[in-house]
Amino acid sequence: xxxxxxSGGGLVQPGGSLRLSCAASGSIFRLYDxxxxxxxxxxxxxxxxxxxxGGSTNYADSVKGRFTISxxxxxxxxxxxxxxxxxxxxxxxxxxxxxxxxxxxxxxxQVTVSS
Numbered sequence: 001x002x003x004x005x006x007s008g009g010g011l012v013q014p015g016g017s018l019r020l021s022c023a024a025s026g027s028i029f030r031l032y033d034x035x036x037x038x039x040x041x042x043x044x045x046x047x048x049x050x051x052x053x054g055g056s057t058n059y060a061d062s063v064k065g066r067f068t069i070s071x072x073x074x075x076x077x078x079x080x081x082x083x084x085x086x087x088x089x090x091x092x093x094x095x096x097x098x099x100x101x102x103x104x105x106x107x108x109x110q111v112t113v114s115s
Contacts, residue, residue: 002024002025002026002028002029002032002097002101002104003024003025003026003104003106004022004023004024004025004094004095004096004104004105004106005022005023005106005107006020006021006022006093006094006095006106006107006108006109007020007021007022007023007109008020008021008109009092009093009109009110009111009112010110010111010112011112011114012085012111012112012113013113013114013115014085014086014087014113014114014115015084015085016085016113017081017082017083017084017085018082018085018111019079019080019081019082020036020079020080020082020093020095020109020111021077021078021079022034022036022077022078022079022080022095022106023075023076023077024076024077024078024095025076026076029073029076030053030073030076031053032053032097032098033050033051033052033053033097033098034050034051034069034071034078034095034096034097034098035047035048035049035050035051035069035095035096035097035098035100036048036049036050036067036069036078036080036093036094036095037093037094037095037096037100038089038091038092038093038094038111039091039092039094039108040088040090040091041091043091045094046060047060047098048060048062048063048067048080048093049063049067049068049069049080050069050098051069051070051071051078055071057069062088063082063089066082066083066084066085067080067081067082067083068080068081068083069081078095080093080095082111085111085113086113087113087114088113089111089113090111090112090113090114091110091111092108092109092110092111093108093109093110093111094106094108094109
């Protein structure tokens, strides 16, 4: 089990950018494939992006070309660079392993895209 703390959310106008960070505890972080997930009000949590231990990435169609996931195995941190944000990106964003570990959900970070 990995302990996870997300940060970097906020209020941004449509077309703006944010960079989310997820700090993970434990030296075994580098052994996990990781993902960013989000949950909008009234909707189920969805997988947004994944990155393997080796750095291969995959994205949901809704964010492809706008979001970039990366990781730093020395800092035990996963990032999500979000560009060209849209109102429909408004959600609480979480990181977790991929597939997720239900014991490892953090508090998430709120992203609100609004003018």
